[in-house]
Amino acid sequence: xxxxxxxxxxxxxxxxxxxxxxxxxxxxxxxxxxxxxxxxxxxxxxxxxxxxxxxxxxxxxxxxxxxxxxxxxxxxxxxxxxxxxxxxxxxxxxxxxxxxxxxxxxxxxxxxxxxxxxxxxxxxxxxxxxxxxxxxxxxxxxxxxxxxxxxxxxxxxxxxxxxxxxxxxxxxxxxxxxxxxxxxxxxxxxxxxxxxxxxxxxxxxxxxxxxxxxxxxxxxxxxxxxxxxxxxxxxxxxxxxxxxxxxxxxxxxxxxxxxxxxxxxxxxxxxxxxxxxxxxxxxxxxxxxxxxxxxxxxxxxxxxxxxxxxxxxxxxxxxxxxxxxxxxxxxxxxxxxxxxxxxxxxxxxxxxxxxxxx
Amino acid sequence: xxxxxxxxxxxxxxxxxxxxxxxxxxxxxxxxxxxxxxxxxxxxxxxxxxxxxxxxxxxxxxxxxxxxxxxxxxxxxxxxxxxxxxxxxxxxxxxxxxxxxxxxxxxxxxxxxxxxxxxxxxxxxxxxxxxxxxxxxxxxxxxxxxxxxxxxxxxxxxxxxxxxxxxxxxxxxxxxxxxxxxxxxxxxxxxxxxxxxxxxxxxxxxxxxxxxxxxxxxxxxxxxxxxxxxxxxxxxxxxxxxxxxxxxxxxxxxxxxxxxxxxxxxxxxxxxxxxxxxxxxxxxxxxxxxxxxxxxxxxxxxxxxxxxxxxxxxxxxxxxxxxxxxxxxxxxxxxxxxxxxxxxxxxxxxxxxxxxxx
Numbered sequence: 001x002x003x004x005x006x007x008x009x010x011x012x013x014x015x016x017x018x019x020x021x022x023x024x025x026x027x028x029x030x031x032x033x034x035x036x037x038x039x040x041x042x043x044x045x046x047x048x049x050x051x052x053x054x055x056x057x058x059x060x061x062x063x064x065x066x067x068x069x070x071x072x073x074x075x076x077x078x079x080x081x082x083x084x085x086x087x088x089x090x091x092x093x094x095x096x097x098x099x100x101x102x103x104x105x106x107x108x109x110x111x112x113x114x115x116x117x118x119x120x121x122x123x124x125x126x127x128x129x130x131x132x133x134x135x136x137x138x139x140x141x142x143x144x145x146x147x148x149x150x151x152x153x154x155x156x157x158x159x160x161x162x163x164x165x166x167x168x169x170x171x172x173x174x175x176x177x178x179x180x181x182x183x184x185x186x187x188x189x190x191x192x193x194x195x196x197x198x199x200x201x202x203x204x205x206x207x208x209x210x211x212x213x214x215x216x217x218x219x220x221x222x223x224x225x226x227x228x229x230x231x232x233x234x235x236x237x238x239x240x241x242x243x244x245x246x247x248x249x250x251x252x253x254x255x256x257x258x259x260x261x262x263x264x265x266x267x268x269x270x271x272x273x274x275x276x277x278x279x280x281x282x283x284x285x286x287x288x289x290x291x292x293x294x295x296x297x298x299x300x301x302x303x304x305x306x307x308x309x310x311x312x313x314x315x316x317x318x319x320x321x322x323x324x325x326x327x328x329x330x331x332x333x334x335x336x337x338x339x340x341x342x343x344x345x346x347x348x349x350x351x352x353x354x355x356x357x358x
Numbered sequence: 359x360x361x362x363x364x365x366x367x368x369x370x371x372x373x374x375x376x377x378x379x380x381x382x383x384x385x386x387x388x389x390x391x392x393x394x395x396x397x398x399x400x401x402x403x404x405x406x407x408x409x410x411x412x413x414x415x416x417x418x419x420x421x422x423x424x425x426x427x428x429x430x431x432x433x434x435x436x437x438x439x440x441x442x443x444x445x446x447x448x449x450x451x452x453x454x455x456x457x458x459x460x461x462x463x464x465x466x467x468x469x470x471x472x473x474x475x476x477x478x479x480x481x482x483x484x485x486x487x488x489x490x491x492x493x494x495x496x497x498x499x500x501x502x503x504x505x506x507x508x509x510x511x512x513x514x515x516x517x518x519x520x521x522x523x524x525x526x527x528x529x530x531x532x533x534x535x536x537x538x539x540x541x542x543x544x545x546x547x548x549x550x551x552x553x554x555x556x557x558x559x560x561x562x563x564x565x566x567x568x569x570x571x572x573x574x575x576x577x578x579x580x581x582x583x584x585x586x587x588x589x590x591x592x593x594x595x596x597x598x599x600x601x602x603x604x605x606x607x608x609x610x611x612x613x614x615x616x617x618x619x620x621x622x623x624x625x626x627x628x629x630x631x632x633x634x635x636x637x638x639x640x641x642x643x644x645x646x647x648x649x650x651x652x653x654x655x656x657x658x659x660x661x662x663x664x665x666x667x668x669x670x671x672x673x674x675x676x677x678x679x680x681x682x683x684x685x686x687x688x689x690x691x692x693x694x695x696x697x698x699x700x701x702x703x704x705x706x707x708x709x710x711x712x713x714x715x716x
Contacts, residue, residue: 028530035534035559038541094498098491123544125625125651130544133456136494137536140452143501144529151526168509171502172386176393178495183396186481186488201393267483293483 013078017059020075020082021050024149045113045138049089053105053257055356058084058211060349065215068342069225076154080163080218083153084211086146087167091174091206093139097132098182099266106257111135143171155218162217170210177201184269192278195245195271196238204237208353228336232346236329239322239354245270246318247358249306255358261302267293271321276314284308326354371436375417378433378440379408382507403471403496407447411463411615413714416442416569418707423573426700427583434512438521438576441511442569444504445525449532449564451497455490456540457624464615469493501529513576520575528568535559542627550636553603553629554596562595566711586694590704594687597680597712603628604676605716607664613716619660625651629679634672642666684712 025047032039062081071077095101096109103109108116115131123130150167151160180198212229215221221229247256248263249272263270273292277285291297291305309315329350333343383405390397420439429435453459454467461467466474473489481488508525509518538556570587573579579587605614606621607630621628631650635643649655649663667673687708691701 031530032534035531036538036541036555038538038545039534041541042537090498094494097494100487118544124546125544129458130540133540134537136452136455136497137533137540139494139498140448140501141530141533143498144526144533147505148526148530151522164509168502168506172389172499172506173393175495175499175502176390176397179400179492180394180396182488182491182495183394183399186476186483187396188482197394 013060013063013081014056016075016078017056017063017082017085018051020079021085024079024082024086024145025050028145028148041117042134042138042141045110045117045134046141048107048113049093049110049138049142050086052107054085054088055352055358056085057349057353058088058207061208061211061346062215062218064342064345064349065212065221065229066219067215068338068346069216069219069221070339071215071219077215077218079153080150080155081211081215083146083149083167084214086142086149087171087174090139090142090146091178093135093142095178097135097139098178101258101262101266103258106254109135110138114138159218159220162220163214166210166214166217170206170214173201173210174206177206185267188269192271192274195269195274196241199238199241199271200234204234204241207240208237209233224337228332228338232329232332232336232350235325236350236353239325239329242271242318242322242325243354243356245272246315246322247356249302249309250315252357257358260299261297261305264292264302264305265295265297272309272314272318275317276309276312279312279314279317280308284312322354326350371418371421371439372414374433374436375414375421375440375443376409378437379443382437382440382444382503383408386503386506399475400492400496400499403468403475403492404499406465406471407451407468407496407500408444410465412443412446413710413716414443415707415711416446416565419566419569419704420573420576422700422703422707423570423579423587424577425573426696426704427574427577427579428697429573429577435573435576437511438508438513438518439569439573441504441507441525442572444500444507445529445532448497448500448504449536451493451500453536455493455497456536459616459620459624461616464612467493468496472496517576517578520578521572524568524572524575528564528572531559531568532564535564543625546627550629550632553627553632554599557596557599557629558592562592562599565598566595567591582695586690586696590687590690590694590708593683594708594711597683597687600629600676600680600683601712601714603630604673604680605714607660607667608673610715615716618657619655619663622650622660622663623653623655630667630672630676633675634667634670637670637672637675638666642670680712684708 029043029046032042059081062084063077066077067073092104093110096104097111101109102112111131114134115127118127118130147167150163155163177198180201184194184198209230212233213226216226216229245263248268248270249261251258251260253260273288276288280288288305288308291301294301330347333347387401387404417439420442421435424435425431450462451468454462455469459467460470469489472492473485476485476488505525508521513521535556538559542552542556567588570591571584574584574587603621606626606628607619609616609618611618631646634646638646646663646666649659652659688705691705
């Protein structure tokens, strides 16, 4: 199958995942509405959180993880894979609260939307607190809906049981990884090794490995396939996170939907930053440490820090690390016992993850 | 079986639930630790949230819901029932964030404990924000652990599948009910009918009906039993919530572990408050409206509002409503096809729920 057909297939999966999510949400907003009409307040923010953009990478990894291990294409698989997008929506809503981020995918983040809704209608109480409270609840709801979408996907009982075990482990690791991230910022320690370990749990396993394993579980894949998925996912997950770090500082606001340099203002201790602190001269280190986590950092301030990250060679090193890891991941696919279509789709997904611009 | 033996049995269930939770948490703190040593930061707050006090009402309703429908006593049932305590711990941690409550069961609430931990160790960043962020995460973790404890309880596959369906519905209703509560406060509308409907979802179904149904599902109970549980649970759930409303204003701080009059400061639109607003004279209503939601309300201010709630007859009406509902619930048990032990244990639990002082 040639590259263009595969790209078309990937686009189809993305579209089908989107439709499955739309249908599932439509059903569940009705279920919620039965409790009380007020629940309609959440319809818009629920829809935007789940359906508003997103690359659907995790559902695609899950889908192709099943297909590459020999599973047939069907709508139950699409729905099971799509459930990961609800888990991701949960993670983003709570993440934005924890990071106090005002935007997500170029729009106001959920808590800001809800805060604005409170102000517009002129409700009682503090609008900001309302926004935060309802966003906590919205995230909780998305987490429960994610499990519910997997449960009701229509998978055969044995496949569902295997998929659930993967899903349970995935959610625990996601939360544990999230805590490592918060703890690293609180402790203010940031070695390259630690940043990569956090990335391993928070992004690598969660974005690539666990979705692939979920797909493998649906297919009933043997250990030699799930082991290959792990070997593929670990370097690719790191590449993914390293790209994230680069985009968080150098990304184009129009493409990422995030204000330029947001990670610097948030003081994120990424591998990119850790490398610059290791390689920099005394004055460069001092300047970088002073700017990191400064919420008032303006465009010029961001530019100064970008130059330090470039001049110290940290950016070039990270780009090399990304490509070295993406190549290592691709090599695993070549020798793994996968279907031909699956192997090619996974190779495309890997390239899209490592080289993405948003 | 006489009353004393039943009380002993209930105490045994409570103890066994506590032990099951302790063992489960010990296992999972090890699982989390494997992700990173930093996860040990959460051990204490996780333990306190789950093991620190609590009446274990929901696990007891679930356990006796199964036994009264003919299930045998075993540890798998205890563990399945105990999983509801993790769900409850999740709800309390996020609830305290949404209500901005500083205390829970007479101790600082989870976000305050974490904030204090941040300050004591002298970590970077804003301690209050750290406390709130990690409490969001802690709640998420408890929600996932709750599902995990049910899944791994050791129930037979068919019983587990039935129990999971009940658990999924229960979690959705809990969150929907929580939103109704927040929305009612934001809208500032508070009829008696609306307060009872919120209570029905947020407390009634969640505290009594869903746990009973979960137990019934474990036992494979027929519809005439699960229908009886619903008929028992709805009035009892209302009685439970109405008692909660009374304790939130008139409760003894030493027993409830909450500052006296906390619900008034939070501006909770309970049935008690709604009744006083309906029955009061103009000046009483004005005074009550002015004090409700005033975070600076002191002991004297609380006393004034207590007198209004008493003088308007609202308190007496609520006490009558509680007993009328508790009696209606007890009458359902008499005519339901339950085991004798189960019926008596449920009757004791009903009385303990309606007349509790904490």
